[in-house]
Amino acid sequence: MSKSSLAPKSYEIILETVKKIPRGKVATYGEIARLSGLLNQARLVGYALHSIPNKSKIPWHRVINSQGKISFQRSSSVYHRQRSLLKKEGVYFDKDRIEFKKFGWLYGKMFEEKNKR
DNA sequence: AACGTGACAAGGC
């Protein structure tokens, strides 16, 4: 699982978007992709986040999947690290799941995306 | 160049 050492420009854009997520709020991979002008490239967000060095200030933990869950295995240590970082910001879970209604950064102010007619 | 994989997502059962 080596990470690509050549950081594509897309990664930079994605990480800038992630930095904008307010403390105490969360956003999904898909939302970050759209806000970065990369529709349908949610997976790329995962790659970008994985390329972040440990010391980075980027709030990677505020990115979760569309189901409102953490995308790591429950048994992994990184899962618990993310969960604890969120809890520290006041984001709590309802059974392993976060309610977008309460903590979704874009909840309510969703910009129409009706290109799926 | 082909193929499998993945910190994803949406739709069908």
Add this chain to the structure above:
DNA sequence: AGCCTTGCCACGT
């Protein structure tokens, strides 16, 4: 609510 399939696309082998 789960589980499965399909669509996506960048990467490593």
